[in-house]
Amino acid sequence: MQSHDGETSAPDLSVTLAQAARGDEGAWRDIVRLYGRRVFALVRSRIGNDEAAEEIAQSVFATIAIKLRDGGYSEIGRFEPWLFRIAMNRVRDSVRHAKRRAGLLSLSSSPDPVVEQARSTPDPAERAGLRAAIQNLSEPDREIIELRHHAGMGFRQMSELLGEPVGTLLARHHRALQKLKAMLSPLSGEESEGTL
Amino acid sequence: MTRPFSDHHKVQTPSELLAIEGGLDALASEIRQSVDAGFEDRLVSTAIRSIDGNNPLRIVHPGHERRTRVMPVLRWGFASAAVLAIASAVVVFRQPAINEPDEAAATRVSSAAVTELDEIAAVWDLLDDESIASRVSSLHGQTSTLSESILGDWVPVSMNEDSM
Numbered sequence: 277m278q279s280h281d282g283e284t285s286a287p288d289l290s291v292t293l294a295q296a297a298r299g300d301e302g303a304w305r306d307i308v309r310l311y312g313r314r315v316f317a318l319v320r321s322r323i324g325n326d327e328a329a330e331e332i333a334q335s336v337f338a339t340i341a342i343k344l345r346d347g348g349y350s351e352i353g354r355f356e357p358w359l360f361r362i363a364m365n366r367v368r369d370s371v372r373h374a375k376r377r378a379g380l381l382s383l384s385s386s387p388d389p390v391v392e393q394a395r396s397t398p399d400p401a402e403r404a405g406l407r408a409a410i411q412n413l414s415e416p417d418r419e420i421i422e423l424r425h426h427a428g429m430g431f432r433q434m435s436e437l438l439g440e441p442v443g444t445l446l447a448r449h450h451r452a453l454q455k456l457k458a459m460l461s462p463l464s465g466e467e468s469e470g471t472l
Numbered sequence: 473m474t475r476p477f478s479d480h481h482k483v484q485t486p487s488e489l490l491a492i493e494g495g496l497d498a499l500a501s502e503i504r505q506s507v508d509a510g511f512e513d514r515l516v517s518t519a520i521r522s523i524d525g526n527n528p529l530r531i532v533h534p535g536h537e538r539r540t541r542v543m544p545v546l547r548w549g550f551a552s553a554a555v556l557a558i559a560s561a562v563v564v565f566r567q568p569a570i571n572e573p574d575e576a577a578a579t580r581v582s583s584a585a586v587t588e589l590d591e592i593a594a595v596w597d598l599l600d601d602e603s604i605a606s607r608v609s610s611l612h613g614q615t616s617t618l619s620e621s622i623l624g625d626w627v628p629v630s631m632n633e634d635s636m
Contacts, residue, residue, distance in 0.1 A: 304520060312511065313511070317504045321500070321503065337522075342522050403495070406496065406499055410496075426500040426503065453492050457489060457492055
């Protein structure tokens with residue numbers, strides 16, 4: 277599966293997108309194969325529910341289908357940032373909606389199936405801890421971690437999506453990793469206690 | 473004063489951060505692989521339906537359907553209602569031979585109801601509960617109208633002691 281490598285070659289993708297705009301099933305299978313699970317992983321990481329994440333993923337693909345059909349895709353060569361921008365907007369909408377229903381769907385306190393699933397893996401403590409640490413990151417830090425690792429985006433594509441220089445994003449990513457490392461380290465808690 | 477996270481570990485070896493990156497990639501991969509076999513087919517179907525201008529129905533995740541046990545019950549309830557509605561229409565439609573009410577009108581309504589039932593059956597898996605309920609209610613309304621119009625003529629006669 278493609279990861280961190282950016283888009284497929286532009287000519288190939290432009291042909292595929294043109295075919296997809298006409299409803300070609302093979303073209304859609306190619307697009308879904310390239311991006312479907314990456315969109316799902318990005319959404320799933322934030323939403324914490326398989327069914328809701330798939331529903332959002334479907335709405336993302338319905339949106340890009342309609343926009344491709346109607347000529348609403350004008351960012352030639354930037355399909356991947358465009359696609360994930362739509363996905364991120366859907367995630368933000370969903371999170372806002374969930375927060376409005378506060379108490380019924382607390383994203384931070386509700387049982388997280390991913391964490392539960394991670395507990396059954398060979399290194400359950402590490403994975404569960406990492407998942408929890410991601411949830412404790414600030415919104416900008418979490419965003420860059422999830423775009424990079426869950427959506428599998430390259431820094432160039434992320435730069436186009438977020439409108440920030442690649443160097444800035446590299447630094448942001450590095451700082452986010454350092455924060456995760458600090459949260460995951462058993463020593464960090466002891467050090468914090470010692471400073472109080 | 474609480475120090476920022478980055479100050480906790482002033483000496484970070486690249487391997488520590490690489491290990492975290494590896495863990496993040498593994499976690500993401502696990503999520504990507506967690507979808508069922510029909511996941512990509514459902515996305516393709518949704519996209520093509522949207523291109524065709526159809527209202528993109530939410531294609532239900534099989535796991536979701538299994539966990540929502542009330543759904544089959546509701547659907548069987550709707551199915552039962554539809555079958556009963558059609559059955560009552562057919563039975564009532566046969567009775568008018570006694571009084572010969574507006575047979576042509578009854579035939580039209582009955583035929584339309586059967587067609588409607590066939591259409592519902594054809595797209596059963598693609599409809600959500602609300603759509604099924606709506607269409608079955610519409611169908612039941614048609615056949616009820618048919619029943620009432622025919623029974624209105626037929627029942628009083630059959631219950632008339634003079635005719636027995």
